[in-house]
Amino acid sequence: MDRDCTQQVAAPAGLSDSGAPLERQILALDALSKLTRQFCDKPDFEQLIGLLLMTMCGQFSVADSFAMLRKPGWRAWSNSFFATGKLTGDTQLGSLMLTPDDWDRFSGKATVHRTAELVSQDEPDNLVSVLNGAGVSVVCPLVHSDRFFGIIGLGERVTGKGYGEEDLSLLGTIISTITPLVANSYLFWEIAGLNEWYLDILNSVTQGVFVFDRDYKLQKINMAGLDILKTFLQRTSDQASFVNSPVDTVFPEWVFGELANQISQANGEVKATTATRVFARAKGTERIYNVSITRTAAGGGVKTALIMTLDDVTIQKENEQRLFDLQKLADKGLMASSISHELNNFLTLILGGVELTQMALASGESRKADTMLDKIRGNIVNMERFTAGLTDYARLESKTQRADLNSVINDVLPFLSVQSRFKRVTITSELDGELPQFEMDTDQIAQLLMNLLNNAADAIKEADLKDGVISINTSHAEGYITLLISDNGAGMPPEVRGKLFSSHFTTKERGHGYGLVTCATIIRNHGGAVSVESEVGRGTAFTIRFKTATKI
Amino acid sequence: MITRNDIDEESVVINPGKVMNNSNAHEVTKFIATLQAEGCKNVIVDMSQLEFLSSAGVGSILGAVGRAREMGGDIILCNLSKKVLHILEVLDLCGYLTIKENEEAAKEVCAARD
Structure with a gap:
């Protein structure tokens, strides 16, 4: 050393x-x-x-x-x-x-x-x-x-x-x-x-998260939020450039215009609001977002007052629409086949009646000819009723409006009753006379009823019942409307019940498996919820609840 | 601010300035570690300006000495004031550290190692 x-x-x-x-x-x-x-x-x-x-x-x-x-x-x-x-x-x-x-x-x-x-x-x-x-x-x-x-x-x-x-x-x-x-x-x-x-958690969330203070100034934004703003603003910005920016400057005017009411709602008495909104910078550039705005529990504390999440559901909505269109197309095919079958039945009876009338006239049996003509007339009247039912169904307007669920049920029922699958079925209805209207797409609700009632009729046919009964019941309480459709058909085991709303799942020989998926989509589109009770040999009951205040 | 004066590829003179304490102990450690990573075996620490040496400053030197000696070189301290030398004595480090009176003597140590 x-x-x-x-x-x-x-x-x-x-x-x-x-x-x-x-x-x-x-x-x-x-x-x-x-x-x-x-x-x-x-x-x-x-x-x-x-x-x-x-x-x-x-x-x-x-x-x-x-x-x-x-x-x-x-x-x-x-x-x-x-x-x-x-x-x-x-x-x-x-x-x-x-x-x-x-x-x-x-x-x-x-x-x-x-x-x-x-x-x-x-x-x-x-x-x-x-x-x-x-x-x-x-x-x-x-x-x-x-x-x-x-x-x-x-x-x-x-x-x-x-x-x-x-x-x-x-x-x-x-x-x-x-x-x-x-x-x-x-x-x-x-x-x-x-x-x-x-x-790290915030940035891992796939939805855009925007946190505003009580003065509506942005305090936090995650990476998905920045991506959304990049889409809106068509430029790249970092988080720091938005911090402390007022909400009406964070989003472009054409977006903020859609959000303003929801923001004031969330900051008022309603603590949380969720809505599906379409933002379009120009025609053809529509993007659909599920927007959720929540007020923090402590009223904002020092920093935070409102948390907004934006979830781009454009593709999901497009897929749902495609599925819905596919279901309608499939149903139209089945419907055309069913209508053709019904009309053929009428025409066979009428043709047979005409031939018997001709034979009666040829043999001078005028009374018999009169009887046959009455039968022909009766069949023509039945045919007229059948086509009138089709016209009623076709007349249902497809648009979002405040409407009465009972009216849609009453429009759909006459059409069903003339179809062969309902021949052995008694449909009873107990409709709440004071049912409030709610915002709905009447075409979609009619489709929902058709699907559920067709399924009920098929379940009765599967059980080979001669006294099949489908009950339709509507009621309302505490801001909710309840639709109950029950049948006394074959019922379902639990393993089938669990897969009911899965795409392509069907127990029917000629089914396509889209029916109940479409039902689930329609119910979700209307902010509703569905529950199913079923027992093999006893029947099935679908209970659907809609909020009277839901905006779609 | 630490200054550096290269003698040759394996020897460098550095001057840590007026103090070696909490404020620059990390910097001294990193500075010497970088020199050693570049292949510098001998580092002469010219303490002519050094007025205050704290425990943290001593610690930074001791960490560097171990690495230098592993490389076959050393950290040579020179131009120590009485006050600084006294601290090293209190810590019983004069026997462990290579301490020279001036830079020339320190360079001779480096040359001898070459």
Whole structure:
């Protein structure tokens, strides 16, 4: 070792050689007071730990030190590693994943431990063997208010001297003095970690999330939100450029115009609102969004008042429309076939009647001819009724309007009653005379009724009942309208019931599996909900609830 | 601000300025680590301007010494004031650290190692 202390000076007056520990204590006190001053106002945990390690190294003449700390945030048992000297490159120590048991063993221990003593106390294991393998001589747990933050370890002293009792005592004093500062700084580190975590969650949400304060100024926006704004504004902007912007400047006018009412609603008595909205910069550029605006529970606290989410459902809506169109097309095919069959029946009867009339006239049986003509007339009247039912159904207007569910039911029923699948079925209805109107697409509601009633008739046919009954019931209470359609048909086992609303699922020989999917889509489009009760051999009941106040 | 003066590919003189404490201990550590990563075995720390050396400053030097000696080089301190030298004595480090009176003597150590 090259040693040249030619500039060595005498110890300051009043301090003998044995006074050196006092000077070391003064040096330590000075270092700790500087650390405290530096970090009490601006807690930077990682920097503090780095400087603490260097201070300890200087104080105890050590080149190699490390700190292993519980990583704050959601990764409960991961740790952060800081090191100096050779321990910086100690991959085994650096990558050591401490277990809860490893942490627990130090909880409540606020003193300094020689690693050799840890072994002699039969501490289990991997941690101790790694510490010894890395040449760590002493370990100090960082514990404050029963909270355990991690461990600090020091390697051998470069002077070649071991750690005496005075050293351990000074080390313990330093650790217990600095731990409150470490705890305070750790808290800030933890908050930063949580903030990072929350931002990560926020940015992982696929919907655009916009958080406004009580002055309607944007405070947070996630990545999906930025993508939506990029679509609206046709330019790229970062989060910072929107923060503190008023809501009417965040969104372009043609979007804000659609949102304004919903925002004021959400900030009024209604705590949360959800609506499907179509935004169009120009014709042909329509995008459909599910917009949800929620007021925070605490009324906004300091920062937050309204949380808005925008979910682009354009493709989903287009697919639903395609499915709906497909269902209508399939139903039209079935309907055409059914109508053709019914008309053929009438025509066969009429043709037969005409032939019998001709034969009666040819044989001079005028009374018989009259009877036949009456029958022909009766069949023509029935045919007229049948076609009138078709006309009524076709007359239903397809548009969104406030309408009466009972009226739609009454329009649909005459058409059904003449179809052959309903021949053995009695349809009874008990309709609430004071049923409030609600916003609906009458075409879609008619389609819903047709599908459910056709299914009910098919279930009765499947059960081979001669006294099949379908009951239709409407009622209202507390802002809801309830439609109940029940039958006494074959019923369904639970495994079928669970798949009812899945696309392509059907139990019918000639079914296409779109019927109930379309029903579910129609019900969802109207903000409704459906439940099914069914028992094999007893029948099935569909209960559908609509909100009277729903906007579609 | 730390200044640097290259002697040759393996030896450099640095001057850490007036203080080595919490404010620049990280910087000194990183500065020397970068030199070592570039292949510099010997780093002469010219302490002629140094007025204050804290425990953290000493710690930053000790970490660098270990790495330098692993590389077959050293960290050589020179131009120490009495006050600074006294701190190293209190910490019992004079026997461990290579300390020279001036830069020329420090360079001789480097040359001898070459």
